[in-house]
Amino acid sequence: PDRELAPRWSPDGTKIVFQNIERTNFNIRVVDLASRRTGWVTTGLFQDLNPVWAPSGKLVYFSSYRSGGLNLWRVPVASDGTPSDLPQQVTNGGGQDVDPAISPDGKRLAFAILRQNADIWRLPVSRESGKPSGPPEALIATTREDSRGTWSPDGRRIAFNSDRGGQMNIWLYSLADGSTRQLTHGPGGDFQPNWSPDGARIAFFSSRAGNVDIWTVEE
Numbered sequence: 001p002d003r004e005l006a007p008r009w010s011p012d013g014t015k016i017v018f019q020n021i022e023r024t025n026f027n028i029r030v031v032d033l034a035s036r037r038t039g040w041v042t043t044g045l046f047q048d049l050n051p052v053w054a055p056s057g058k059l060v061y062f063s064s065y066r067s068g069g070l071n072l073w074r075v076p077v078a079s080d081g082t083p084s085d086l087p088q089q090v091t092n093g094g095g096q097d098v099d100p101a102i103s104p105d106g107k108r109l110a111f112a113i114l115r116q117n118a119d120i121w122r123l124p125v126s127r128e129s130g131k132p133s134g135p136p137e138a139l140i141a142t143t144r145e146d147s148r149g150t151w152s153p154d155g156r157r158i159a160f161n162s163d164r165g166g167q168m169n170i171w172l173y174s175l176a177d178g179s180t181r182q183l184t185h186g187p188g189g190d191f192q193p194n195w196s197p198d199g200a201r202i203a204f205f206s207s208r209a210g211n212v213d214i215w216t217v218e219e
Contacts, residue, residue: 168190
């Protein structure tokens with residue numbers, strides 16, 4: 001069954017925007033209080049969370065995973081609260097941007113940035129049985145997020161995404177000497193590296209150009 005939560009009044013008091021959850025779908029809906037008619041503000045496969053109105057009533061801000069990380073987006077809405085244009089990304093990077101609050105004049109935006117600590121571990125496994133042959137071992141560990149590691153074809157390096165430099169970028173770890181090297185730079189959030197079969201290039205997805213696209217970079 002659907003669940004509705006996190007209601008927020010529109011500035012004119014005629015509508016309420018709220019979070020709609022249906023199984024694993026997290027979308028945003030709006031209800032007109034006079035007619036009790038509901039409409040969709042966002043739909044799709046992305047998780048869109050915690051909507052709030054702009055003071056003008058012409059925009060709805062929300063947190064969304066549609067750029068890879070959890071960033072702030074906004075969508076222009078018509079008088080009935082339904083979209084009048086495509087969603088627009090407001091923040092970027094590897095942080096988790098949540099709880100937007102719009103200033104009364106609509107010119108400033110306050111929000112919280114959540115950081116998570118995630119490390120990459122390795123587990124020795126028996127070739128014969130496929131079962132663990134020893135205890136897990138921490139391989140890449142900082143106070144920031146180091147995640148989604150993938151082995152190079154030659155087994156000598158691990159590509160992973162990390163926000164240790166402030167933005168979420170792609171990094172390389174060498175198993176030979178334990179050194180790390182930043183491979184991509186800039187805002188937008190770079191995630192889920194994947195090696196080409198010859199080990200010469202790495203594909204990843206990023207919103208650095210304003211859209212969620214697939215990019216490649218030479219190792």
